Amino acid sequence: MTDPTPAQQSGPDAAAGTGLSRRRxxxxxxAGALGAGVGVGVPSLHAxxxxxxxxxxxxxxxxxxxxxxxxMQGHLHFASFDVTTRDRAALxxxxxxxxxxxxxxxxxxxxxxxxxxxxxxxxxxxDTGEALGHDASRLTLxxxxxxxxxxxxxxLAGRRxxxxxxxxxxxxxxxxxxxxxxDLCVQACADDxxxxxxAIRNLTRLASGVAAIKWAQLGFxxxxxxxxxxxxxxxxxxxxxxxxxxxxxxxxxxxxxxxASAADGASWMAGGSYLVARQIRxxxxxWDRTSLTEQEQVTGRSKGEGAPLGSRRERDAVVPAALPPxxxxxxxxxxxxxxARMLRRGYNFVDGADGLGHLDAGLFFLAYQRDPRRAFVSxxxxxxxxxxxxxxxxxxxxxxxxxxxxxxxGGWVGQTLxx
Amino acid sequence: MTDPTPAQQSGPDAAAGTGLSRRRxxxxxxAGALGAGVGVGVPSLHAxxxxxxxxxxxxxxxxxxxxxxxxMQGHLHFASFDVTTRDRAALxxxxxxxxxxxxxxxxxxxxxxxxxxxxxxxxxxxDTGEALGHDASRLTLxxxxxxxxxxxxxxLAGRRxxxxxxxxxxxxxxxxxxxxxxDLCVQACADDxxxxxxAIRNLTRLASGVAAIKWAQLGFxxxxxxxxxxxxxxxxxxxxxxxxxxxxxxxxxxxxxxxASAADGASWMAGGSYLVARQIRxxxxxWDRTSLTEQEQVTGRSKGEGAPLGSRRERDAVVPAALPPxxxxxxxxxxxxxxARMLRRGYNFVDGADGLGHLDAGLFFLAYQRDPRRAFVSxxxxxxxxxxxxxxxxxxxxxxxxxxxxxxxGGWVGQTLxx
Numbered sequence: 001m002t003d004p005t006p007a008q009q010s011g012p013d014a015a016a017g018t019g020l021s022r023r024r025x026x027x028x029x030x031a032g033a034l035g036a037g038v039g040v041g042v043p044s045l046h047a048x049x050x051x052x053x054x055x056x057x058x059x060x061x062x063x064x065x066x067x068x069x070x071x072m073q074g075h076l077h078f079a080s081f082d083v084t085t086r087d088r089a090a091l092x093x094x095x096x097x098x099x100x101x102x103x104x105x106x107x108x109x110x111x112x113x114x115x116x117x118x119x120x121x122x123x124x125x126x127d128t129g130e131a132l133g134h135d136a137s138r139l140t141l142x143x144x145x146x147x148x149x150x151x152x153x154x155x156l157a158g159r160r161x162x163x164x165x166x167x168x169x170x171x172x173x174x175x176x177x178x179x180x181x182x183d184l185c186v187q188a189c190a191d192d193x194x195x196x197x198x199a200i201r202n203l204t205r206l207a208s209g210v211a212a213i214k215w216a217q218l219g220f221x222x223x224x225x226x227x228x229x230x231x232x233x234x235x236x237x238x239x240x241x242x243x244x245x246x247x248x249x250x251x252x253x254x255x256x257x258x259x260a261s262a263a264d265g266a267s268w269m270a271g272g273s274y275l276v277a278r279q280i281r282x283x284x285x286x287w288d289r290t291s292l293t294e295q296e297q298v299t300g301r302s303k304g305e306g307a308p309l310g311s312r313r314e315r316d317a318v319v320p321a322a323l324p325p326x327x328x329x330x331x332x333x334x335x336x337x338x339x340a341r342m343l344r345r346g347y348n349f350v351d352g353a354d355g356l357g358h359l360d361a362g363l364f365f366l367a368y369q370r371d372p373r374r375a376f377v378s379x380x381x382x383x384x385x386x387x388x389x390x391x392x393x394x395x396x397x398x399x400x401x402x403x404x405x406x407x408x409x410g411g412w413v414g415q416t417l418x419x
Numbered sequence: 420m421t422d423p424t425p426a427q428q429s430g431p432d433a434a435a436g437t438g439l440s441r442r443r444x445x446x447x448x449x450a451g452a453l454g455a456g457v458g459v460g461v462p463s464l465h466a467x468x469x470x471x472x473x474x475x476x477x478x479x480x481x482x483x484x485x486x487x488x489x490x491m492q493g494h495l496h497f498a499s500f501d502v503t504t505r506d507r508a509a510l511x512x513x514x515x516x517x518x519x520x521x522x523x524x525x526x527x528x529x530x531x532x533x534x535x536x537x538x539x540x541x542x543x544x545x546d547t548g549e550a551l552g553h554d555a556s557r558l559t560l561x562x563x564x565x566x567x568x569x570x571x572x573x574x575l576a577g578r579r580x581x582x583x584x585x586x587x588x589x590x591x592x593x594x595x596x597x598x599x600x601x602d603l604c605v606q607a608c609a610d611d612x613x614x615x616x617x618a619i620r621n622l623t624r625l626a627s628g629v630a631a632i633k634w635a636q637l638g639f640x641x642x643x644x645x646x647x648x649x650x651x652x653x654x655x656x657x658x659x660x661x662x663x664x665x666x667x668x669x670x671x672x673x674x675x676x677x678x679a680s681a682a683d684g685a686s687w688m689a690g691g692s693y694l695v696a697r698q699i700r701x702x703x704x705x706w707d708r709t710s711l712t713e714q715e716q717v718t719g720r721s722k723g724e725g726a727p728l729g730s731r732r733e734r735d736a737v738v739p740a741a742l743p744p745x746x747x748x749x750x751x752x753x754x755x756x757x758x759a760r761m762l763r764r765g766y767n768f769v770d771g772a773d774g775l776g777h778l779d780a781g782l783f784f785l786a787y788q789r790d791p792r793r794a795f796v797s798x799x800x801x802x803x804x805x806x807x808x809x810x811x812x813x814x815x816x817x818x819x820x821x822x823x824x825x826x827x828x829g830g831w832v833g834q835t836l837x838x
Contacts, residue, residue, distance in 0.1 A: 075639075077769065116657060117723045121712040128707055129657025129722060130767075133650060153661060194640035197655075197769050201778060205707055212776035218637070218769055220494075221613035231552055236616075238535060238548025289545055289625055293540040303548060304536045348549075350496065350616050350637055351770065357599060357631035359620060 042097030056191075057136045060106040062406040063271050065413065066261065068343065068368050069248040071227040073189040075195040076219035076347040076364065078277065079204065080146070080399060081211040089153045092418050094210040098143065098186075098203055099412035105199045108136030111206075128205070130198050137192035141199055143413045144185040144401030146273050159417060163268035163274055163371040164402045170384035172395065179279050179397030182214045187275075187366070189345075193218070215397070217279065219364045221345025226345055232306060232314065236282050236348050236361055237392070239299050240306035243314050246343040257341040257375070258368050268416035271357030271405030273368040276342075276376040279349070279397030282362035289393045300327030300389040326388040332379050340375040342367040362393075372400060467571030475610075476555045479525045481825040482690050483678065484832065486559030487762065487787050488667040490646040492608040495638035495766040495783065496615040496625065497696065499565070499601030499818060500630040507573045509563040512838050515630040517562065517605075517622055518831035524618050527555030530625075547624070549617050556611035560618055562832045563604040563694055563820030578836060580685035582693055582790040583821045589803035591814065598698050598816030601633045606694075606785070608764075612637070634816070636698065638766025638783045645764055651725060651733065655701050655767050655780055656811070658718050659725035662733050676760040676794070677787050687835035690824030692787040695761075697793040698768070701781035706811045717807040719746030745807040751798050759794040761786040781812075791819060 058066050083091060085247055101111055110116050112126025150160035186203055190196040197218075204213050221233060228247045232240040246253045262270040287295070295311060296302055300323040306314040308329065310322050324329040334341050345368070350361040369375040383390065407413045450725040477485050502510060520530055529535050531545025538544055569579035596771070605622055609615040616637075625634050640652060647666045651659040665672045681689040715721055715728060719742040725733040727748065729741050753760050764787070769780040788794040802809065824833045 022794070038699070067532075079772075117711070119711065122710045122749075124708050125657075125711050125714075125722075128655075130653045130655050130721070132653060132657070142650070192640070194653075194767065197639075197767070197780070200705060201655075201780075204778065205704075213772045213778065214776075216769070216772045216778060218771070219609070220616075234549045234551060234613075236549050238551070238622075284620060285624075288544050291541045292441045292538065292544050294543075303544075304551070348516075348613065348616070350635070352637070353498075353635045357633075359623065359632065359635060361616070361620075 019076065056138055057107055058138050058140050060103045060407075061243050061409050063408075065140075065142045065272075065403060065406045066106070067142035067187055067189055067384060068258070068273060068345075068403070069226060069254065070138070070140050070189070071230070071248065072345050073140070073196075074139050074191045074220065075189065075193040076186045076262070076366075077193070077200045077216065078219070078366075079186050079188075079200045080214045081184040081186075081204075082214045083149065083153070083183040083211045085210050086153050087210075088418075090210050091154055092414075094207055094410045095143075095414040095418070097206045098141075100207055101203060101294050102141040102143075102199075102413075106139045106141060106200070108137060108139075111202050127395065128198065128202055131195050134192050134195050134198075137190040137195040139188065139190040139195050139199060141203070142187040142189075142403060144187070144403040145414070145417070146182045146184065146399060146401055148181065148199045149183045156398065156417070159266065161260075161264070161269055161274075161402055163260070163264060163266070163269075163373060165373055167276070167372070167377060167400055168381070169396060170380050170394075170395065172384050172390055173398070174394050174396055175398050176396050179215050179217075181399050185210055185275075185277070185399065185401050193220070209229065217349060217397075219349045219363050221348050228342065235363055236284055237287055237295070237299070239295075239301060239303055240314065241346075241363075242344055243301075243306055246341055253341065254343070257370055258343045260370055264371065266402075268419075269402060269404060273343075273370065273403045274372050275403050276365070276367050276369070277397070277399045277401065277402040278365040278373055278395055280363045280365050281360065281394040281396050283358075283394065284361055285358050297324050298327060298392075300324060300329030324388070326386050328383070328387055328389045331382045331387050335380040336382060338374060340369070340371075340378060342369045342375045342379075344368075353396040369405070385416075424787050475557055476526055477557050477559050479522045479560070479826075480828050482827075484559075484561045484691070484822060484825045485525070486561035486606055487607055487677070487692060487764075487822070488645060488673065488703050489557070489559050489608070490649070490667065491764050492557050492559070492615075493610045493639065494608065494612040494615050495785075496607045496612070496619045496635065497638070497783065497785075498607075498619045498635040499633045500603040500605075500623075500626060501633045502568065502572070502602040502630045504629050505572050506629075507837075509629050510573055511833075513626055514562075514833040514837070515831045516625045517560075518826050520622060520625055521560040521562075521832075524621070525558045525560055526556060527558075530621050532536045544654060545809060547617065547621055549620075550614050553611050553614050555616075556609040556614040558607065558609040558614050558618060560622070561606040561608075561822060563606070563822040564833070564836070565601045565818060565820055566603065567600065568602045572795045575836070578685065578687065580679075580683070580688055580693075580821055582679065582683060582685070582688075582792060583819065584792055586695070586791070586796060586817060586819055587800070589799050589814065591803050591809055591812075591821060592817070593813050593815055594817050595815050598634050598636075600818050603630055604694075604696070604818065604820050612639070624705055624755050636768060636783050636816075638768045640767050645762065654782055655703055656706055656714070656718070658714075658720060658722055659733065660765075660782075661763055662720075662725055665739065665760055668695065672760065673762070676789055677762045683790065685821075687838075688821060688823060689835075692762075692822045693791050694820040694822050695784070695786050695788070695791055696816070696820065697784040697814055699784050700779065700813040700815050702777075702811045702813065703780060710766075716743050717746060717811075719748030743807070745803070747808045749805055750801045750806050756797040758786070759790075759797060761788040761794050761798075763787075787822070 110127040116127040118131035144223040188196040188199045260269040320330040320333045346365045354360040444514040529546040535546040535548035607615040607618045667732040738748040739752045765784045775780040
């Protein structure tokens with residue numbers, strides 16, 4: 001399949017692209033407009049002008065949605081929505097509006113025909129404006145459908161994929177309803193948090209009367225790597241995370257473990273994937289009081305290099321039998337789960353303090369997979385029973401999403417489901 | 420006075436400095452260590468080695484604390500602490516440990532003698548490790564004392580500055596105790612959020628048994644500018660914010676409006692400043708439904724250029740009498756407050772959703788000033804009575820801090836208070 005995200009090849013410095021940014025375009029055009037006494041409206045920037053294609057832009061259209069294999073951006077804004085109508089046509093209309101808006105926003109354009117400044121002065125602006133002066137910042141917008149969307153409201157009950165089976169309860173879950181579930185999700189990733197926030201805010205506006213935001217999560221400092229050329233980032237336990245992740249250039253692994261196929265049962269999901277999102281609170285204060293040896297035994301890797309214990313280098317092969325049997329890496333290893341793997345792109349989060357003298361911090365776990373029953377559920381069942389790391393973790397939020405294939409120009413995200 | 424923060428002169432691209440980063444140093448030394456079969460410990464990186472001074476490093480020591488006039492970094496982690504002991508010596512010991520740690524962290528060094536990896540394997544590491552591989556990222560750490568520190572517990576009741584008068588209640592305040600007040604604060608600013616979070620987390624660890632975190636706030640995308648050469652950033656209402664801010668090179672304005680003087684009454688605060696921190700929820704959904712004209716009338720500036728209404732350019736002089744009398748800019752103008760000005764360095768925040776279908780988002784307002792009674796209190800009293808923007812804002816958190824002068828090498832932050 002074609003790679004929908006060529007921009008990911010440019011690596012973590014892609015945001016430093018040299019193309020024309022919104023700020024510079026506005027500055028150049030604004031000066032002329034001001035000189036002519038026209039004021040600050042710059043309508044030529046809006047009105048569907050062709051986007052400047054720069055290294056900061058990740059193509060939106062493609063066989064797969066962007067934001068899955070895309071090299072991880074620095075910031076996440078993830079939002080879950082409840083659909084507030086029972087009108088199927090209104091829901092379809094929202095998906096069409098979201099698709100159109102996502103194509104504009106990911107290209108670094110303002111929203112709507114008239115953007116933030118070019119509309120009628122007595123009307124609310126189409127774009128809220130806080131991203132003026134910011135370039136696309138490798139923004140990706142990835143849409144998903146929760147299991148609850150397939151209840152009786154929209155005539156979709158017969159189209160629920162078997163792989164979108166409700167996640168079971170796991171030992172140690174302390175899930176909060178206010179951080180869990182939802183009918184629709186949008187994952188916004190960008191190298192500039194203001195750009196990701198602007199996107200979620202404006203998509204939320206476009207949903208008015210059709211869907212309302214249920215919960216949202218900000219994240220930073222990618223806690224995984226989806227690019228073998230990048231150094232593996234560290235999670236809030238101080239360990240490298242994602243060494244054995246599926247990378248964007250491993251086409252065979254993506255086909256086998258990430259992309260759903262028509263042969264899997266739900267043909268409308270061909271080229272899509274399933275996303276498990278978990279808010280995992282990390283009890284850093286407790287962790288920080290344990291010894292380096294204990295931390296490494298619990299993890300199964302060395303803290304500095306990230307090598308499997310007993311090995312020397314980060315990418316040395318993991319041999320589970322050579323690791324402490326209750327270590328995180330041993331229990332999660334594909335060999336214990338029928339070879340199943342996931343593409344992880346989680347982010348660290350800090351949501352202030354918990355009111356008990358501790359930071360409310362951890363990992364917002366995001367993992368894409370072809371079938372959660374064979375991947376996440378199998379792994380988490382083993383971890384929840386035995387993982388030595390479990391005493392330092394609390395799963396406080398959980399959601400599951402069917403992420404449909406990408407839209408081609410002229411199409412819309414979800415079209416294969418509603419067609 | 421000497422400028423403690425020369426690195427700020429390098430502007431917003433300072434983080435792209437070319438010096439040796441922790442990641443690269445670790446990689447270089449680690450490879451050698453591994454080749455010699457030593458494992459992953461790299462003790463030569465710890466043990467008080469001289470910091471690599473790069474453009475990503477803001478000097479910690481100086482007449483003033485860094486993080487006030489320092490050109491604003493991209494990310495904020497602000498924490499408020501309750502002191503949990505009545506032992507004055509323990510409190511002094513904490514301030515000494517914090518000073519030493521802040522000098523190391525802001526120089527890009529790991530914490531303690533042995534850092535994250537170099538200690539005894541059977542002991543908890545001195546540094547939590549998640550900033551390994553990240554450079555200093557222009558980290559600044561700025562410490563403050565809340566009014567409650569001057570109660571009877573530590574023998575400081577007689578040393579409370581008159582300028583640290585409790586803030587009055589303002590019309591429209593809906594302050595939450597869990598987001599307000601505190602005995603001690605640390606403002607961490609960095610261009611990399613993981614570096615700011617790492618700093619607050621490790622300072623919190625060092626406070627164990629002496630102080631516990633009360634509340635904390637993450638922020639992003641500086642909502643003000645403290646550098647006249649930077650484009651003015653936009654707040655979540657989409658407007659430029661901070662056009663008329665005091666800039667780091669305006670020494671006369673800093674002396675008059677920001678730095679406390681011995682002549683002000685509390686000699687221990689000479690060279691320090693007073694910080695007002697307010698969590699201001701912005702009702703973006705309501706704002707977004709108003710017309711561009713109404714938004715501009717409420718603000719008093721144009722949305723695109725940021726010019727005072729009726730003028731053409733952002734930096735044209737503000738003439739309050741020429742603006743709508745209830746506009747934000749007119750009411751806050753220094754001419755209405757005896758000429759008082761503040762140095763603002765607020766950050767945008769998004770704390771998920773509010774459970775009612777809205778983003779919980781706004782401005783974490785941070786303003787440094789010589790005397791809050793003549794500056795913030797005067798301005799906020801006027802705004803809370805008349806500001807047309809008030810219907811779109813809710814002040815949900817409030818705190819006030821005496822930010823003492825900077826420490827010189829060998830000294831510690833707060834020494835002038837406890838001496």
